[in-house]
Amino acid sequence: MPKSLFEKVWDAHAVRTLTDGQTQLLVGTHLIHEVTSPQAFGMLRDLGLKVAMAHRTFATVDHIVPTDQFAEPYRDPLAQAMMDELRRNCAEFGITFFDRASGRQGIVHIVGPEQGITQPGTTIACGDSHTSTHGAFGAIAFGIGTTQIRDVLATQTMALGKLKVRRINVNGRLRPGVYAKDVILHIIRTLGVNGGTGFAYEYGGEVFDRFTMEERMTVCNMSIEGGARAGYVNPDATTFAYLKGRPYAPKAAGWDAAVARWQSVASDPGCRYDDVVAIDAADIAPTVTWGINPGQGIAIDETIPDPAKATAADEKASIEEALAYMKLKPGAPIKGTKIDVAFLGSCTNGRLSDFQEVAKFIKGRRVAPGVKAIAVPGSQGVGVLCVELGLDKIFRESGFEWREAGCSMCLAMNPDKLVGDQLCASSSNRNFKGRQGSPTGRTLLMSPLMVAAAAVTGAVADAREVFGVNH
Amino acid sequence: MPLEKITQIAGRGVYLPGNDIDTDRIIPARFMKCVTFDGLGEFLFYDMRKNADGTDKPHPLNAARFKGATILLSGANFGCGSSREHAPQAIQKYGFKAVVAENFAEIFFGNCITLGIPCATASRADIARIAAAVEANPQTEIVLDVFRQEIRFGGQTVKALVRDAARDALVNGRWDAIGELLEDAAAVRATAARLPYLAA
Numbered sequence A: 001m002p003k004s005l006f007e008k009v010w011d012a013h014a015v016r017t018l019t020d021g022q023t024q025l026l027v028g029t030h031l032i033h034e035v036t037s038p039q040a041f042g043m044l045r046d047l048g049l050k051v052a053m054a055h056r057t058f059a060t061v062d063h064i065v066p067t068d069q070f071a072e073p074y075r076d077p078l079a080q081a082m083m084d085e086l087r088r089n090c091a092e093f094g095i096t097f098f099d100r101a102s103g104r105q106g107i108v109h110i111v112g113p114e115q116g117i118t119q120p121g122t123t124i125a126c127g128d129s130h131t132s133t134h135g136a137f138g139a140i141a142f143g144i145g146t147t148q149i150r151d152v153l154a155t156q157t158m159a160l161g162k163l164k165v166r167r168i169n170v171n172g173r174l175r176p177g178v179y180a181k182d183v184i185l186h187i188i189r190t191l192g193v194n195g196g197t198g199f200a201y202e203y204g205g206e207v208f209d210r211f212t213m214e215e216r217m218t219v220c221n222m223s224i225e226g227g228a229r230a231g232y233v234n235p236d237a238t239t240f241a242y243l244k245g246r247p248y249a250p251k252a253a254g255w256d257a258a259v260a261r262w263q264s265v266a267s268d269p270g271c272r273y274d275d276v277v278a279i280d281a282a283d284i285a286p287t288v289t290w291g292i293n294p295g296q297g298i299a300i301d302e303t304i305p306d307p308a309k310a311t312a313a314d315e316k317a318s319i320e321e322a323l324a325y326m327k328l329k330p331g332a333p334i335k336g337t338k339i340d341v342a343f344l345g346s347c348t349n350g351r352l353s354d355f356q357e358v359a360k361f362i363k364g365r366r367v368a369p370g371v372k373a374i375a376v377p378g379s380q381g382v383g384v385l386c387v388e389l390g391l392d393k394i395f396r397e398s399g400f401e402w403r404e405a406g407c408s409m410c411l412a413m414n415p416d417k418l419v420g421d422q423l424c425a426s427s428s429n430r431n432f433k434g435r436q437g438s439p440t441g442r443t444l445l446m447s448p449l450m451v452a453a454a455a456v457t458g459a460v461a462d463a464r465e466v467f468g469v470n471h
Numbered sequence B: 001m002p003l004e005k006i007t008q009i010a011g012r013g014v015y016l017p018g019n020d021i022d023t024d025r026i027i028p029a030r031f032m033k034c035v036t037f038d039g040l041g042e043f044l045f046y047d048m049r050k051n052a053d054g055t056d057k058p059h060p061l062n063a064a065r066f067k068g069a070t071i072l073l074s075g076a077n078f079g080c081g082s083s084r085e086h087a088p089q090a091i092q093k094y095g096f097k098a099v100v101a102e103n104f105a106e107i108f109f110g111n112c113i114t115l116g117i118p119c120a121t122a123s124r125a126d127i128a129r130i131a132a133a134v135e136a137n138p139q140t141e142i143v144l145d146v147f148r149q150e151i152r153f154g155g156q157t158v159k160a161l162v163r164d165a166a167r168d169a170l171v172n173g174r175w176d177a178i179g180e181l182l183e184d185a186a187a188v189r190a191t192a193a194r195l196p197y198l199a200a
């Protein structure tokens, strides 16, 4: 019987069925970072257990690292304590740690693929909800909690209920100035922030066939914002070309065998899906969020929703709550909304192609007066490539600050934070209340080029008009 | 490690209205700069409960009459957002023993069960009825019966579902999976040996 990739990978990693009916699933690759792991190591010590497969466990540090300070000790002693703790845990249990001194440090979801650790047909777990990113390679990747990190450390397995699979086809061609970020914001807007509950999303169709690995990662990254526990794209020639030659990719004779295996895990033609959704690429516009969850997005030329026009009481209340927090006017165009901060980076859009695309257009342009603009490579690897290509210079000359790799202003665990009710045009993935560090700070999610357009004009703008984008 | 069999939770309730209450709201990220979960309880819903100067905002958790409540009631998609176990840990350390909502985000749900916090889903209308009873008399005793999948309060009984695997795990004292996961190391090794990328 034809099977989906999800089923094949699940079946291959299922150890046994547990008493409560869940599956004991083998985790091929365990990625860890400093925020969610220290308590898990503590529990492991309390139980007197060891790490089952230290050689399949990889660590890096991303959330707490200051992006304007490299040398330790960090100004924030709590951040330093978390750094020290991760270092100690990795040393004690024999885990590979991509520390800052290694030159391979970065946001965990950028480092895994970049190092070639993320591979098709594998299972990956990480104590971070954006682990879905790794699905871009045809891996089944789950975000897990700290107690589950303990489980994976101790046994290399975890208890999990099987997911259903929803195939999302995006066919046709994206219009110029429409990016992978817009595709996922559009999908979440269409299916809802909890539309994916109980599902893994399989993304496919002409748009995904043409997408680069970095574009696929941007989409898979935000699967969780649509409520899906995992999201993936079937591996193909694009996947293999990306992986070839990376530090942890199979080498020499092992390469061809690996590619053959990877090809065989792709979903079989005619396999059954629990649900299928079709989206026309031509319907997707540059999208901007106006509210306090990633599903509250509109096309750049639409107006901010009016609660008075809401059809359901629920919808009315949620629009009202969002507008009150965002201090935005119902019915007004989103275009022209003044911004204070522009943030380029995060595990959604902090990769080389994101900076390349923006650099192409901001060369010779200036960040508007009064706007704080920061560009933060998602990993040291991305940072080095940007410098080699001279992109850091273009950003600096345009008035962006160019920083060290880390999560930066995506969340509030390092010195990069919004202040008061600042409004931030952000290439990150969450616009929750207080997400960017100020309890009243406001976030508008958008594609990197839209962030750049907002940065140079000082207000939310249509990047296609600002930069004359026509591919 | 025998675990407590969690068949029912009895206590007073507090209702937190709203849908899509995300993990950043449950525990803002800046309070996650820690290497243990100790003391997280005091930061539960911090930015919803406190003004910038640390004074209280009007919030159900700040109201004296709801102090000591152990059952948290809320709306739809509760716990969406990040995988941070800091969220259920903060809920538990604050003193809550169960959460009742219209539905839950998945990672949050799993994290709660692993900590022995039952997450029960009830209909909006039923949650509203419980909330009304609590509002009228904060001393109302609420019994979340995990085994029978119902909530009893003030002489009324409503349906409250706890998904199969979770219910089974709670009532049989198997909500922390580690014991069972450690049981069959040979089966784990055998599965790994069949996978070329792990066997190599």
Ligand code: SF4
Binding pocket: A062, A063, A107, A108, A109, A128, A130, A346, A347, A348, A406, A407, A410, A411, A428, A429
């Ligand atoms: S960049 Fe943001 S979403 Fe990604 S891992 Fe870091 S904090 Fe999480």
